[in-house]
Amino acid sequence: MSKRTTISLLAIAVFLSAVSVTAPSAKAGSNQISLWMNGELMSSVFAVLEGNTTMVDLITLCDALGFDLEREGDRATVTGRCKEVALVPGEGSILVNGCRIWVYPEPRQEDERILVPIRVLLENMGYRVHWVSRDLGVILTPIEGNTSISVTTCQEEIHNANLQGELQWPDVSGLPPEPGESLNRRFKDRLSSLIEEGRQAGEDLASAGIKDRKAEVIAGYRMMSNESGIVSILLSDYSYTGGAHGMTVRTGVTVNAETGRVYEFKDLFKAGSGYVDIINDEIKRQIEQRGMTELLLSPFETIGPDPNFYIKDDDLVVFFDLYEYTPYAFGFPEFKIPFALLGNVFSDKFARTVQPLIQESQLRQATADWLKSEQSSPGETLAFHALTDLNNDGLKDGLVLLGGPEWSGSGGNTLLVFEAKLKEQAESSSYAGFGFVSRTTLVNPPILMAEDTSDGWRDLYVYQSGEETQAGWVVLQFDGSGYPLNPSTQGKVFESQPFDTVKVF
Numbered sequence: 001m002s003k004r005t006t007i008s009l010l011a012i013a014v015f016l017s018a019v020s021v022t023a024p025s026a027k028a029g030s031n032q033i034s035l036w037m038n039g040e041l042m043s044s045v046f047a048v049l050e051g052n053t054t055m056v057d058l059i060t061l062c063d064a065l066g067f068d069l070e071r072e073g074d075r076a077t078v079t080g081r082c083k084e085v086a087l088v089p090g091e092g093s094i095l096v097n098g099c100r101i102w103v104y105p106e107p108r109q110e111d112e113r114i115l116v117p118i119r120v121l122l123e124n125m126g127y128r129v130h131w132v133s134r135d136l137g138v139i140l141t142p143i144e145g146n147t148s149i150s151v152t153t154c155q156e157e158i159h160n161a162n163l164q165g166e167l168q169w170p171d172v173s174g175l176p177p178e179p180g181e182s183l184n185r186r187f188k189d190r191l192s193s194l195i196e197e198g199r200q201a202g203e204d205l206a207s208a209g210i211k212d213r214k215a216e217v218i219a220g221y222r223m224m225s226n227e228s229g230i231v232s233i234l235l236s237d238y239s240y241t242g243g244a245h246g247m248t249v250r251t252g253v254t255v256n257a258e259t260g261r262v263y264e265f266k267d268l269f270k271a272g273s274g275y276v277d278i279i280n281d282e283i284k285r286q287i288e289q290r291g292m293t294e295l296l297l298s299p300f301e302t303i304g305p306d307p308n309f310y311i312k313d314d315d316l317v318v319f320f321d322l323y324e325y326t327p328y329a330f331g332f333p334e335f336k337i338p339f340a341l342l343g344n345v346f347s348d349k350f351a352r353t354v355q356p357l358i359q360e361s362q363l364r365q366a367t368a369d370w371l372k373s374e375q376s377s378p379g380e381t382l383a384f385h386a387l388t389d390l391n392n393d394g395l396k397d398g399l400v401l402l403g404g405p406e407w408s409g410s411g412g413n414t415l416l417v418f419e420a421k422l423k424e425q426a427e428s429s430s431y432a433g434f435g436f437v438s439r440t441t442l443v444n445p446p447i448l449m450a451e452d453t454s455d456g457w458r459d460l461y462v463y464q465s466g467e468e469t470q471a472g473w474v475v476l477q478f479d480g481s482g483y484p485l486n487p488s489t490q491g492k493v494f495e496s497q498p499f500d501t502v503k504v505f
Contacts, residue, residue, distance in 0.1 A: 034137030035064055036382065037127075042140075048115060049134065053105055058114040058121075065140075067125070076107075076114055081126045081142070089114055096124045099153040099168060100220055128313055133379045136404055145226045146257045149174040154188075158195070158217070162202025165217040167191055170233055172255070179260025183253075187235070190251075191219055194237050201241030216240040224252075224312045229353040231255045232311040248322065250332055252310035256353060263350070265306050268316070273345035279303055279318065283335045292333070296325050311354075314339045314361035340365035344432065359387055359420070363398040366418050366434040380404050386504050388449060391457045395420035398434050401445070401505050412442040412464070417483055438482025448501035454478045461498050462487050473498060 033047035033054065043064030046057040058076060062069040067080035077086045086095040089109040093102045101124065107116045118138065119129045128141040151170050158165035169187045172180060194217050202215035218238040225232035232254040240246035254263045261267075269275040280302050287293055287300060308319050315336040320326075326333050339361035343351065351358060363385050371378055382403035387396040398418035407414040418434035440462075448461040457478030464487050465471040472493035476483045484490055 033134070035061075035140060036137060036384075037065075037140040037142075044137075046113060047118070050105055054118045054131070054138070055105065055108075055115040056118045058107075058116050059112075061116075061118070061121070065125075078121070078125070083125045085121060085124055087114075087116065094120070094124070097153065098155075099170075099222070100166075101222055102220075132382055132404075136380070136382055139382065139384070143227055146174075146229065146231065149226055149231055149257050151223060151226075158198075160202075161214075162206050163195075163198045163215045163217070165195065165198060165219075167195075167217070167219040168221065169219060169235075170221050170223075172231065175255070175257070175260040179262075183255060183260065183262065186253075187221075190235070190237070194219060194239060197241065198239055201239070205242055210242070213240075215242075216246065224310045224317075225254075226257075228356045229257045230311055231257050234310050245328070248332075250308065250319065250321070252308055252317075252319070254309070254311055258353075265309055268347060268350050269342075269345050270347050275342065275345040276303060278341055278345060279316075279337055282337050282341060283318065286335050292326070295327070295330060297323065297327065298325065300325060312336075314354075314357040314364075316342060338365065340433070356387075359396060359398075360385065362433045363387065363400070363418065366398065366436070367400050367416065370416065370436055376406055380406055382407075384505065388502075388504060389458075390417070390449070391419065392453070395422065397437075399447070399504055401443070401447070409442075412444040412462075415440040415443040415447065415462075415483075438485075440476060440483050440485060440487065442487055445505045446503050447505040448473075448498065449504050450475075450498060451500045455480045457483075460504075461494075461501060464488060464493070 031046050031048065032044040033056065034044050035042040043060065045060040045064060048055045058078070059069065061067075062078060065080065067078050070077045070079075074088045074090075075086060076088070077084060079085075084095075084097050087107045089107050092104065092106040093100050094107070095101075101120075103117060103120045105117060107114060109115075119131075122129050122140060126143050126145070128143060130139040130141070132139060150173050152173070154169050154171050156165075156167045158167070169191060171184050171187070174180075175183065198215045198217040205213065205215055216239070220236050222234045222236075223231075224234050232252065235251045235253065236248060237251075238246050238248045255261065256263065280300075283300060283303070287296070303318060308321070310317050310319075315338055317334055317336050319332050319334040322328055322332065339346075339354065339358045343358045343362060346354075346358070364383075367383050367385070368378060371381060371383075384401045384403075386399045386401075388399065389395060390397040390399075397420045398416075400416040400418070402408070402414040402416065416439055417437040419437050421432045421435055442464065443462050444464065446463065450459040450461060452459045454477035459478075460476040460483065461473050462476060463472070464474050470493045472495050474487040474490050474493055475498075476487060476490065
């Protein structure tokens with residue numbers, strides 16, 4: 001039996017985010033966590049922390065984000081942003097537009113609440129989820145997807161005397177015809193050997209007189225990325241052919257959404273750029289940071305010439321097979337390599353394709369470096385990022401609005417400005433990163449960017465209010481080195497919102 005369920009990957013998204021007020025502090029023992037998005041405190045929802053997972057109440061989460069929630073018996077279905085997630089409390093998987101995804105911890109019912117892992121649910125509803133801290137909460141950023149790409153989940157079930165199976169595979173549309181057809185054949189053909197292996201194993205089990213366990217095959221996939229010209233899919237094939245447990249094989253497939261080209265690992269990088277050393281050093285750093293050294297079956301030295309990988313958000317994720325470095329129970333060790341580390345070694349073609357993701361990663365890294373220079377804790381800081389060209393040089397500069405106890409007060413929050421830098425090579429269009437320009441305190445959103453310029457940089461407008469200041473709009477003008485530290489010292493205040501401006505935060 002087979003059926004097809006269409007997944008629409010149209011994303012309704014806005015990148016710009018801001019923070020409008022000082023983050024509320026969670027009281028000791030509080031079961032509430034704050035959700036931030038697009039500069040607003042969306043809501044505080046019931047949450048339970050279980051290890052590294054935050055379980056939230058599905059009902060209040062849907063209310064906060066405007067999702068539709070339908071209940072039919074034990075089944076709960078969430079719809080919104082061209083997505084549908086169906087789940088049953090107590091079951092270890094959810095259906096994302098018909099595609100089965102295994103989750104842990106599993107959703108569960110507690111009194112009138114349905115508790116779900118917030119990251120699993122919202123990432124599959126088209127958001128980036130950034131955990132800040134228990135007190136400050138979670139920042140959500142809607143993802144702008146590749147609107148031309150859609151995926152259909154194809155399914156086939158197998159039930160016979162010796163073999164049972166549930167097979168799902170993607171069918172991608174929107175790619176150029178020839179490479180698109182080749183990719184979809186690849187997805188389907190890979191299952192032939194899995195089924196044949198299971199069929200043979202089932203016959204062997206039956207011949208050996210084992211009647212209480214059939215051979216089993218399960219195939220599935222997850223969409224890891226569908227943005228900035230990239231489609232990245234993680235395939236997972238499980239087979240039980242006898243013994244104590246089955247085996248799972250994972251394969252990452254990353255495709256250029258415009259050309260349909262399937263990337264090999266080496267295609268992402270410039271030859272001779274030293275990318276292997278950069279990735280090795282980062283993996284070793286994370287192994288030590290996570291306390292994994294004693295768990296390794298053999299010391300990690302280097303990635304191979306064609307390591308397993310996929311792309312998610314603005315990270316290159318390198319992963320290893322079962323038993324490759326860790327025991328079976330540890331699963332598939334994954335290591336996120338930020339694009340900020342790799343922007344200078346990516347090939348020019350690949351860098352141009354994922355340029356927005358490189359910029360986001362580099363701006364976050366520049367913010368983290370600045371906070372460290374100020375001896376500030378990232379876990380005590382809400383940081384919202386925006387990219388826009390401030391000095392009319394064709395490069396998107398960075399604005400960062402900081403909130404939290406160190407950067408917010410009754411008078412407002414803190415605004416950082418960073419200038420985008422190109423690589424030194426004249427022929428390259430890739431960013432080298434961001435340089436810090438200035439800090440402005442006592443800033444309250446909305447923050448507007450004007451057409452007018454001062455010393456080549458766009459004027460910014462912020463709204464000020466307070467007991468000792470005149471309420472209204474204040475213009476921040478670049479003085480040759482940066483924007484002013486304190487808006488209240490700028491003199492003229494406008495009562496009405498200025499014309500010819502664009503909202504940044």
